[in-house]
Amino acid sequence: MTDAMSSKSVDIQSARAQESAWDYAPAPESTPVVIEDRYDLFINGQFQSPRSRRWFKTISPSTGEPLARIATANEADVDDAVSAARDALPGWSRLSGQERAKYLFRIARRIQERARELSVLETMDGGKPIKESRDIDIPLAARHFFYHAGWADKLRWAFAGADARPVGVCGQIIPWNFPLLMAAWKIAPALACGNTCVLKPAETTSLTALRLAEIFQEAGLPPGVVNIVTGAGKTGQHLAANQGIDKLAFTGSTDVGRAIAKVASVGDRNLTLELGGKSPHIIFADAALDQAIEGVVAGIWFNQGHVCCAGSRLFVEESIKDEVIRRLEHRMQSLRVGDPLDKNTDIGAINNPDQLEKIQAYVETGQSEGGRLHEMSDQSLPKKGYWHRPCFLTGIQPSHVIAREEIFGPVLAVMTFRTPEEAIKRANNTPYGLAAGVWTNKGARIFEMAKRLEAGVIWCNTYNQFDAASPFGGIKESGFGREGGRHGLRAYVRL
Amino acid sequence: MSQRVDVSKTWKLYIGGRFVRSESGQSLPVKHKRHGTTVHLCKASRKDLRDAVEAATGARKTWGTASGYLRGQILYRMAEMLECRRAEMAEALAATGSATPKKRLEEVDASIDRLVGFAGWADKIEQILGGQNAVPGPYYNITVPEPTGVVGILSPDKPVLLASVSMLAAPLCVGNTTILLAPESNPLPTALLAEIVATSDVPSGAVNILTGSRDELIGHMADHRAINAISAVNLSDDMLQQLRERSAASIKRVRHERLSQPAWSKHEERCSPWCVEPFLEMKTMWHPSAC
Structure with missing residues (x-):
């Protein structure tokens, strides 16, 4: 899934500068599908x-x-x-x-x-x-x-x-x-x-x-x-x-x-x-950051976040917090929300109006509890249908509602940690245990984290990978x- | 000349590595068939159960992360201790049971052998139940079993010792911590088992043994969020439904089997990896392979 999301490495600054000349042309998939009444x-x-x-x-x-x-x-x-x-x-x-x-x-x-x-x-x-x-x-x-x-x-x-x-x-x-x-x-x-x-x-x-x-x-x-x-x-x-x-x-x-x-x-x-899940996604300071950011993108914005194993709690080692937030913000602005039949679309429609309402309520709660909302701001959303901008919130505490409850939408809660021990404690502090992600270049640490994270699937230096031969469950x-x-x-x- | 008076044993609950009385102050009278006396066992309350859960939860780290080699040796030591107290255990079986002396010793021997069998699984189950998965793409993908956590056990009264030992050793050998509730009609042998456990270097809290009323405790076991799985056999339909219904709130794993008394003697079947597997969770790890 990382591949699917990373296909577009447009330099957003220059793209913005030349927006009129270089905007994406619509690329709709043809629809040779008969749907009965x-x-x-x-x-x-x-x-x-x-x-x-x-x-x-x-x-x-x-x-x-x-x-x-x-x-x-x-x-x-x-x-x-x-x-x-x-x-x-x-x-x-x-x-x-x-x-x-x-x-x-x-x-x-x-x-x-x-x-x-x-x-x-x-x-x-x-x-x-x-x-x-x-x-x-x-x-x-x-x-x-x-x-x-x-x-x-x-x-x-x-x-x-x-x-x-x-x-x-x-x-x-x-x-x-x-x-x-x-x-x-x-x-x-x-x-x-x-x-x-x-x-x-x-x-x-x-x-x-x-x-x-x-x-x-x-x-x-x-x-x-x-x-x-x-x-x-x-x-x-x-x-x-x-x-x-x-x-x-x-x-x-x-x-x-x-x-x-x-x-x-x-x-x-x-x-x-x-x-359900509220899967933790942990980035250590020694991680390959470009890949880790793509992993976070795949983790929370794949399928509009309608994913039971979505990496919806991001834990970043404190020393790289600002860098990760800067890169994530930048990457989020390059996502394209809109017609899901368009081959350039990254984020499609929210599946149903009830779910949209639920996601919106969570984002409001997140802000009222003191979270700061970062959301994709460059594009307007389509007039018809159900849409939600990809977003993340900083200033989140583990006790906040959006850090505890499954949102099932493109909403990420960003938190920090100082030591591996603290990362494990925070990550495991949930009744859920579906999946977890870890990014670090240290081999021994990968194994120790994988062992101690309480989840059925552990993605190490990757996220949201699935296959028929790979057991999945919580x-x-x-x-x-x-x-x-x-x-x-x-x-x-x-x- | 005065005759010596016996020093009779005070039966207690075994919680967190200690022999304690029930906080309820209530007892479960058991009539000793051979001696004609009445033995009073503790009647564990909800609070005692909660204490046992706390102890079992606390022991998860020590026992769950101990090496399979160490766990295997500790289960083997339980077998050694039971062997030493073979006659005493056979006597306990006589208290409420009706088997012949020969049959009683056979049950004790089978229980010793069962412990030895499960001791052997402690460092082998990963190789039988885990594995590497052939996913397309440049990834290592491995699945390893891990203990579920705290397991509540409701053992049957026949064959009381062999069943208790089998149902205890299966989750225990792979790193789960346990709370065993002895069958109400025949609790003595299970209560005595606590003394075997206590002298086998089992870390405090990894095994807790309660005597009490199943009707009273089963619901609390099902409700308790820190009990992750329950193992039971031959429950009545009503009791099984109650157990499953109340376990739903905490998404508890309920393992229930219907087994005849002779089935427990089939060592290979009752000591198979599929007796252990219900108390394991499969963890799958992905890692890219790249330079």
């Missing part, structure tokens, strides 16, 4: 009208315009989907791993073939910059299916001495920040291990999951192996409470995760939770269970 539920291999007889609008956050109407799944619809998954389970789990693998490889290839279409759709529906959906979300979604396909016939070797059997029917609830990618993270390992699924995408970003359903049809995936039920939180509740589910996987906020865990406490069901109140790698399979097998 209405989308139904994907149950038992078919798209079918919801029993609820209700549909809701999905809008493009960059224009505020509706894109399509999406079915609302009620309790009966969720029951249908779970039954379809249940019926498909014996056939799918008994299919040899070798054959299951081939379906997953096919799906991976189809995603690669339709990458442009999926990227554009993801950006239109979710608001993220096209360069991110094109270079990260969609290729990584394909990579997840390809990686996990290869596990399907090797499960015998994955778990030392144990016999890995499928868990059964998996209910999977995913958020709106990486819609297709999260669907792939959830579905690919589940299918590789011989489970069947009912997936509920977030209500603001259902389109690519439904396009994935078309890909399942194209790939000839047996009916009922994956079912997709769309709707808001209520649909998610029905799925979490459904007694036909053997395993529940949820990605989203810690508060909703708690509620889901409560609902799921009835009956004997496996549970994995990938929840400790403490950031959840439990891993996604990706051999460790990610664990949630989808009984031993």
